[in-house]
Amino acid sequence: MSFTTQVKEETSGRWDYRECCYKAELTGLIDTIGNVNISSQGLSLHISTQNPHVARRIYRLISEKIGIEAKIYTRTETRLLKKQSFQVAVLGQENTVKLLKLIGRESWPLETYIIPESVLEWSCCRNAYLRGVFLASGSVSDPKKSYHLEMITHWPEHAVQILALLDRHEIKAQIIERKNNQVIYLKDSNAIADFLVLIGAVNAMLEYENTRALKETINMANRMRNCDLANTxxxxxxxxxxxxxxxxxxxxxxxxxxxxxxxxxxxxxxxxxxxxxxxxxxxxxxxxxxxxxxxxxxxxxxxxxxxxxxxx
Structure with a gap:
C-alpha cells in the first residue's frame, strides 16, 4: 500500500466531524474533480476517482450527510493497464441543482472561481475543504524516500485560493503548472506533517514523523561515520x-x-x-x-x- 493510499484510507474512514464540515469537504471534492453534464434529461453531476475508499466516502457524504440520492458505478478501462475507476453520480435536474446550491454553486460552469463564504467562516470547515481537495487529487510521497505532497486542480484561481487557505495555517506551499493543470505542492517535512494533522490523518502523521526521525538518525550516524573516516x-x-x-x-x-x-x-x-x-x-x-x-x-x-x- 502506498503512503498516499494509507492517508486517504484513514481520512476516508473518519466520521467524527461537525455536520457543517461534511458539506465543506464535499465542496472541496466537487470543486476539484466534479463534472456537471447537460443532456436531454437535464443536469447530472459526476465525480470520478480511482480510490475505492474515496468513492465510498463521496457516496456517503451525498446520500447520508446531505440527503440527496446518489449512485456509484465501477468502470474498468480496457486500454493499457486496465485501471479500475469509480464514479459517483447525482442524476436528475432537481437533485443536481439542489446539491450545487447547497455547496454554493448557483450556476455551472463557473465564470470565476471563488470558494464559498460558508467554507471560509470556520477553521474546521476550512480544514474539511482542504481534506476534500486532497482526497480528490492529492498525493504524498513515502517519507522513507522523499518529502513531497501535492494537490492538483484545473483552475488557476482555485490553486491560488488553496494556497491562501494553507497560508492561514502557516503552511507554506507553492504552485507550478503541469500539463495544463495547477499543482500546489509542499516540500518541507514539517509543513507536510502539519497538513496531515489538519486533514485528520493523525495515524499517518505519527508514522510519517517516526519514519522521518529514523531517517534523520541514520543520516546523522552516516555523517558522524564519514567525519570519523575523514579524521582517521x-x-x-x-x-x-x-x-x-x-x-x-x-x-x-x-x-x-x-x-x-x-x-x-x-x-x-x-x-x-x-x-x-x-x-x-x-x-x-x-x-x-x-x-x-x-x-x-x-x-x-x-x-x-x-x-x-x-x-x-
Whole structure:
C-alpha cells in the first residue's frame, strides 16, 4: 500500500466531524474533480476517482450527510493497464441543482472561481475543504524516500485560493503548472506533517514523523561515520609525514643534534605510527598543543636541511 493510499484510507474512514464540515469537504471534492453534464434529461453531476475508499466516502457524504440520492458505478478501462475507476453520480435536474446550491454553486460552469463564504467562516470547515481537495487529487510521497505532497486542480484561481487557505495555517506551499493543470505542492517535512494533522490523518502523521526521525538518525550516524573516516585519514597523512621528516633527520645525521624534548617526540612517533596526537601527548603527559609545537620544530629543521613533503 502506498503512503498516499494509507492517508486517504484513514481520512476516508473518519466520521467524527461537525455536520457543517461534511458539506465543506464535499465542496472541496466537487470543486476539484466534479463534472456537471447537460443532456436531454437535464443536469447530472459526476465525480470520478480511482480510490475505492474515496468513492465510498463521496457516496456517503451525498446520500447520508446531505440527503440527496446518489449512485456509484465501477468502470474498468480496457486500454493499457486496465485501471479500475469509480464514479459517483447525482442524476436528475432537481437533485443536481439542489446539491450545487447547497455547496454554493448557483450556476455551472463557473465564470470565476471563488470558494464559498460558508467554507471560509470556520477553521474546521476550512480544514474539511482542504481534506476534500486532497482526497480528490492529492498525493504524498513515502517519507522513507522523499518529502513531497501535492494537490492538483484545473483552475488557476482555485490553486491560488488553496494556497491562501494553507497560508492561514502557516503552511507554506507553492504552485507550478503541469500539463495544463495547477499543482500546489509542499516540500518541507514539517509543513507536510502539519497538513496531515489538519486533514485528520493523525495515524499517518505519527508514522510519517517516526519514519522521518529514523531517517534523520541514520543520516546523522552516516555523517558522524564519514567525519570519523575523514579524521582517521587526516591523522594517517599527518603521521606518515611526521615519520618521513624524522627519518630524513636520521639519514642526514641531524638526529643527534636535537634537544631531548624533540628526540622524545620523534622516538615516540616512530614507535607508535598509528596513534593520534592526543594519544601521544597523553603518553608524554603534555598537552596536544605542546606536542604539536615539537613536531613543527622537527619539520622546520628537516626543511632547513632540504626535506620536502611527498605528494599524496
Amino acid at each position: 585519514e587526516r591523522q594517517s597523512i599527518a603521521s606518515d609525514q611526521q615519520i618521513d621528516y624524522i627519518e630524513f633527520l636520521h639519514s642526514r645525521g641531524e638526529y643527534s643534534k636535537l634537544t631531548s624534548a624533540l628526540k622524545e617526540a620523534a622516538d615516540l612517533r616512530l614507535l607508535n605510527p598509528e596513534d593520534s596526537l592526543r594519544e601521544l601527548a597523553e603518553q608524554l603527559q603534555i598537552s596536544k598543543s605542546a606536542l604539536n609545537h615539537r613536531f613543527r620544530s622537527l619539520k622546520q629543521k628537516a626543511q632547513e636541511k632540504g626535506w620536502e613533503p611527498q605528494q599524496r
